[in-house]
Amino acid sequence: MRFRFIAPVAVVLALVVSSFALAAKQATSVTAPIKITVTLSDYAFKFSRASVPVGSTVVFTLKNAGTVQHNIDFVGTGKRSALIAAGGKSTLKVTFKKKGSIQVVCDVPRHIQLGMVSSFKVK
Ligand SMILES: [Cu+2]
Incomplete structure (x- = not known):
C-alpha cells in the first residue's frame, strides 16, 4: 500500500x-567570450592565441606597437577594425561560425606586401 x-x-x-x-x-x-590580444607592428601580426573552437565569440584587444597606423581585417567574415594610430588600442568582437583558416590582413595600402598577412584558425 x-x-x-x-x-x-x-x-x-x-x-x-x-x-x-x-x-x-x-x-x-x-560561455564567456575568449580574450585574445593581437599586437600589430611594422609589419606583422602577433596573436596571443592562434585558434579557437567553432562557435566561439572572441574579443580581440588590438595594440598597435608600430610607428604607423594599422588595422586588422578577417577576410571573408565582414569583420575588420577601424584604423588604429601608432601606439593606439582598439577592440573587435567576432563570433566564428564556420570552421576553417581565415586570412588576416592589414587594409593600409602596401602593408600586405610588407608582411601584414597572417591566418587565424577556427577548429
Ligand atoms: Cu598595417
Missing part, C-alpha cells in the same frame, strides 16, 4: 532533479 504513495513522489522528484540538471547544463554552455 505504501508503494502506491512513494512511486508518484519518486517520479516527481526525478523530474525536478533532471530539470535542475538541464538548467545547469544550459548555464554552462553559454
